[in-house]
Amino acid sequence: MTATGIGAPVRRKEDQRFVTGQGRYVDDFNRPGQAYAYFLRSPHAHATIRSIDTGPAAIMPGVIAIFTGDDLAADKIGGLICGWMIHSKDGSPMKAGPHPALAQGKVRYVGDHVAVVIAETLAQAKDAAEAIVVDYDxxxxxxxxxxxxxxSVQVHEVSPDNTVFNWHLGNKDETEAAFARAKHVTTIDLVNNRLVPNALEPRAAVGEYDPGTDNYTLYTTSQNPHVARLVLSAFIGVAPEHKLRVIAPDVGGGFGSKIFIYAEETVCVWAAKKVKRPVKWTSDRSEAFLSDAHGRDHVTHAEMATDENGKIIGLRVHTIANLGAYLSTFSSSVPTYLYAPLLSGQYDIPAIYCEVDGVYTNTAPVDAYRGAGRPEATFVVERLVEKAARELGQDPAEFRRKNYITQFPHATPVIMTYDTGDYAASLDKALELADYKNFQQRKQDSALRGKLRGIGFSSYIEACGIAPSQAVGSLGAGVGLWESAEVRVNPTGSVEVLTGSHSHGQGHETTFAQLVSDRLGIPIDQVSIVHGDTDKVQFGMGTYGSRSGAVGMSAIAKAIDKVIAKGKKVAAHVLEASEGDIEFKDGRFGVAGTDRSLAFGEVALQAYIAHKFSGQDLEPGLKEGAFYDPTNFTFPAGVHICEVEIDPDTGVTKIERWTAVDDFGVIINPMIVEGQVHGGIAQGVGQALLEGAVYDQSGQLITASFNDYCMPRAIDLPSFQVGMTVTPCPSNPLGIKGCGEAGAIAAPPAVINAITDALGHEDIAMPATPQAVWRAAQKANMPMAAE
Amino acid sequence: MYAFEYHRPTSVKEAASLAGQAEDMKFLAGGHTLLPTMKLRLAGPANLIDLGQIAELRGIERAGDALTIGAMMKHGEVANSAEVKQAVPALAEMAELIGDPHVRNRGTIGGSIANNDPSADYPAACLALNATIVTNQRKIAADDFFQGIFTTALEEGEIITHVSFPIPSQAAYAKFRNPASRYALVGVFVAKHADGVRVAVTGAGSNGVFRVQEMEQALSANFTPDALNGIVVAEDEMNSDIHADAAYRAHLVGVMARRAVEAATRA
Structure with missing residues (x-):
């Protein structure tokens, strides 16, 4: 390992500009003549629009234009799409209602887009929006x-009972049989609480149109600018693909919420041409709460069957998944193929059957949020396993160990084939780091102080690196999920890597450069990573599903291999040797068995000056591209152990210890990986203890600001004990599994298992707020401090 | 934010005069409630009179048995004041618990009291410490000043200049934060004076800050945590929201009162 190569904790190259305020985010782009868009949003959860009178608003100071859904329809601008087709059990396609960028006759959630005002200033746009008269029924x-x-409410005409799909996976008959012969059945009812993503940078868009060239440009907060361009051109139809440039510059966090193609960027591109001015929209936090796609929101009944030996023999799950008022870009895949295939967890369960009812409601659309389906699956499995262990009187760690999958590859009953892993190794390491053997002593010490201590496990697994294009295509995906890379070597030997992945906090400029530095033997500062601009990078599928390492970097590795192969040809000519005798090692091309060699940079120069070879024999230049399509999902897995202490007087839960042992396969930068683990756990703890989006019965969002929606703060979290085990992933050339979502997937059941352990009963929902825990502690008839 | 006229007087007299002339006027102290409300277009005063440049509204002074704090003193200044820490340490500790460093570096005691947010900390301190709110027109006892949620005895255009606190023999504040906003879900300020104990509760009451007579009587007879045994506050006078219903708030009043007395007697 070199100081900057694979495995080195290289400081993040991008942080210099981020921490000194030099990052350039979408809102930092101001175009000549720029106007401002403000969206008038529905104050009602469900209403028919009788009429919209924009007359008084249109003549207000600074107003350039006001558009409604009728204007989009007149220009034949299509609706927003859901790019993953799910079929119900009966074979019928999911019921996708219309999703216009600006409402057409009806609003379906608070925050739905009714009209857009384009004005000289944002304040003028807001003033005019207040003057628009909308007659709602x-x-x-x-x-x-x-x-x-x-x-009795019907959100979309296509679905009289608000069902989007009744989907299922697994083997129903075998599962019924397993339950019929079970010695014990553990049952649980769970709510996976709805979350608001709350990336630090709110969404934003600047649309621009150049009448001279007929070119459009969109600056947008996107995790996948090429997908945005494809959807905006091929499906929504705001501009032809070859005429639309999409730029996603520095992006301040996504967590899934910036995968999707929303109304606002659609309207900004379209309106820029209409008003012949660049049009900017920047979400404020209030808008973000209302209109960013939310996450989770499942209601689940689940059962686990065990035999007389305490082996799990069956799992039966029924989930209702709230998809909100419209189907967002990838919403249908999240509670289906990103969820049910993970219900086997780390366990050898011969029979699994899962039914999912996707439903419409008058709430913000729900789509992928860090983990996307896999946290929901892990919550079901790990809560059930913990409860089953308690009911059977078994140690929760040993009950898990007994049921772990130990032979690989392992085909589950829910379509996944796990490639590799060593779950017991992670458990052993976690038990040691968590000092599990002395837990009872700590529990007694807490009791002496009038506190309740509990410990909770989470043996999670996720399917990442999404994913083989053929596989996802067969499951309904509208796109392939490969990744592209281009490695451009300059005559001076420096390297630019163009990647279809997109960094919005992940540190790609560092980790990707580490790979290049390692493989080409050049200093890391000789490597630039280029991403986020469709005019520079030809195509790419973007960053989500912990895929940039396993898929994006594998594409880079593939391109680097081609560069080295071409370099050998160049070196053979220069060194007057046969190509087969050229070896590339430690950054030098040499003739085997001799001391004749050329540095990588010398070969690069020779490739471009092309003096030593005929252009007919060998093309000049040194630039190679690659598309990499994985052969399988990757399966990061691990064990997290959470230890809590509860104050029964107030219900406050304090996390005393957190142990995370993860197997992410080969690690490029352990410092960045630890950071990902920390951030993921923070979000998972947020879901378990603090966060929850609450709508009232009329569909008003009660938790519409940070006053009521509680984000995790540093004080809510302990210092994390992070350990690693490594089984390299066999399905990609780098052995990477991915780490971006693990913490958010692992954490919620670990927290809730710890709380229920402390309370001595299972009855606690997320978020386990002080009020909820106090009430549950009372129900448990726990010893109260004297009052 | 809607457009407004901005005024920056340098004396209380000038501020009062401006207030007398300006239509639809608001005083701006630290602005940590008013400005966010204006940014959200939930408030749109035509005139904003910034009190930030008025020197006579500043300062902390101990004279005899009273501690006097200028209305424009920021929470952070009160929290870090040697005079406050020496005279009424519980007040400095309470100020340190308000909001976050940004709020403490902008928010003021006068602004907090004049706003009388039902979850603010200062109203509990004023009530328990038997403070006198001094304005440009009169002196108002804390018991008369706080009149319900966001409602005070202040007349239109009246300006708080100082708050005067009698120095108690023992005092402490126990706060249970709203997990999201970090305002007081329940905050109990307990103060022992020569003529008895005062107990004031913020965050919990459906009508804003209030005193708990039963606790005061018990603690006046016996200033120990156990004196509170068996005393419960009525649920039907408690606030209720998604973070805490009335029963939980009523329970927390007891827990926090006990912790405040523990802290006051430990000190």
Whole structure:
């Protein structure tokens, strides 16, 4: 390992500009003649729009134009799309209602887009929006996930009972048989609470149109600018693909919420041409709460069957998944193929059957949020396993160990084939780091102080590196999920890597450069990573699903191999040797068995001056591209152990210890990986203890600001004990599994298992707020401090 | 934010005069409630009179048995004041618990009291410490000043100049934060004076800050945590929201009162 190569904790190259305020985010781009867009949003969860009178607003100071859904329709601008087709059990396609960028006749959630005002200043746009008169005919609304199909309210005409799909996976008959012969059945009812993503940087868009060239440019907060361009051109139809440049510059966090193609960027590109001015929109935090796609929101009933030996023999799950008022870009895949295939967890479960009812409600669209389906699956499995162990009187660690998969590859009953792993190794290491053997002593010490201590496990698994294009295509994806890379070597030997991955906090400029430095033997500062601009990078699928290492870097590795192969040809000519005798090692091309060699930079120069070879024999230049399509998902897995202490007087839960032992395969930069683990756990703890989006019965978002929506703060978190085990991933050339989502997937059940352990009963929902824990502690008849 | 006229007087007299002339006027102290409200277009005063340049509204002074704090003193200044720490350490500790460093470096005691947010900390301190709110027109006892949620005895255009606190023999504040906003879900300020104990509760009451007579009587007879045994506050007078319903708040009043007395008697 070199100081900057694979495995080195290289300081992040990008942090210099981020921490000194030199980052350039979408809102930092101001174009000549720029105007400002402000969206008038529905104050009602469900209403018919009788009329919109923009007349008084249109003549207000600074107003350039006001557009409604009618204007988009007149220009034949299509609606927003859902790019993953799910079929119900009966074979029928999911019921996708219309999703216009600006409402056409109806609004379906608070925050739905009614009209856009384009004005000289944002304040003028806001003033004018207040003067637009919308005549709403209020309709009853449904916000409750579990009640959605029973409500008399109908969100979309295509779905009379608000069902999007009734989907299933697994083997029903075998599962029924397993439950019939079970010695014990553990049952649980769970709510996976709805979350608001809250990236530090809110969404933003600047649309621009050049009438001279007929070119459009969109600056946008996107995790996948090429996908945005494809959707905006091929499906929504705002501009032809070859005429639309999409730039996603520095982006301040995504967590999934910036994968999707939203109304606002659609309107900004379209309106820029209409008003012949660049048009900027920047979300404020209030808008973000209302209109960023939310995450999770499942209601689940699950059962686990065990035999007389305490082996798990069956799992049966029924989930209602709230998809909100419209199907967001990848929403349908999240509670289906990103969820049910993970229900086997780390366990050898011969029979699994899962039914998922996707439902519409009058709430913000729900789509992928850090982990996307896999945290929901892990929560079901790990809560059930913990409860089963308690019911069977077994140690939760040993119950898990007994049921772990130990032979690989392992085909689960829910379509996944796990490639490799050593779950017991992670468990052993976690038990040691967590000092599990002395837990009872600590529990007694807490009791002496009137506190309740509990410990909770989470043996999570995730499917990442999404994913083989053929596989996802067969499951309904509208796109392939490969990645592209281009390695451009300059005559001076420096290297630019163009990648279809997109960094919005992950540190690609560092880790990707480490790979290049390692493989080409050149200093890391000789490497630049270029991403986020469709005019520079030809195509790419972007960053989500912990895929940039496993898929994006594998594409780079593939391109580097081609560069080295070409370099050998060049070196052979220069060194007057046969190509087969050229070896590339430690940054030098040499003739085997001799001391004749050329540095990488010398070969690069020779490739470009092309003096030593005929252009007919060998093309000049040194630039190679590659598309890499993985052969399988990757399967990061690990064990997290959470230890809490509860104050029964107030219900406050304090996390005393956190142990995370993860197997991410080969690690490029351990410092960045630890940072990802820390951030993921923070988000998972947020879900478990603090965060929860609450709509009231009328569909108003109660938790519409940080006053009521509680984000995790440093004080809510302990210092994390992070350990690693490594089984290299066999399905990609680098052995990488991915680490971006693990913490958020692992953490919630670990926290809730710890709290329920402390309380001595299972009855606690997320977020386990002080009020909820106090009430649960009372129910448990726990010893109270004297009052 | 809507457009407004901005005024920056340098004396209380000038501020009062401006207030008398200006239509639809608001005083701006630290602005940590008013400005966010204006940014959200939930408030749009035509005139904003910034009190930030008025020197006579500043200063902390101990004279005899009273501690006097200028209305424009920031929470951070109160928290770090040697005079406050020496005279009424519980008040400095309470100020240190308000918001975050940004809020403490902008928010003021006068602004907090004049706003009388039902979850603010200062109203509990004023009530328990039996403070006198001094304005440009009169002196108002804390018991008369706080009149319900966001409602005070202040007349239109009246300006708080100082707050005067009698120095208690023992005092402490126990705060249970709203997990999200970090305002007081329940905050209990307990102060022992020569003529008895005062107990004031913020965050919990459906009508804003209030005193708990039963606790005061018990603690006046016996200033120990156990004196509170068996005393419960009525649920039906408690606030209720998604973070804490009335029963939980009523319970927390008891827990926090006990912790405040523990802290006051430990000190």
């Amino acid at each position: 209020m309709l009853p609304a449904i916000a409750d996930t579990a009640q959605a199909t029973k409500a």
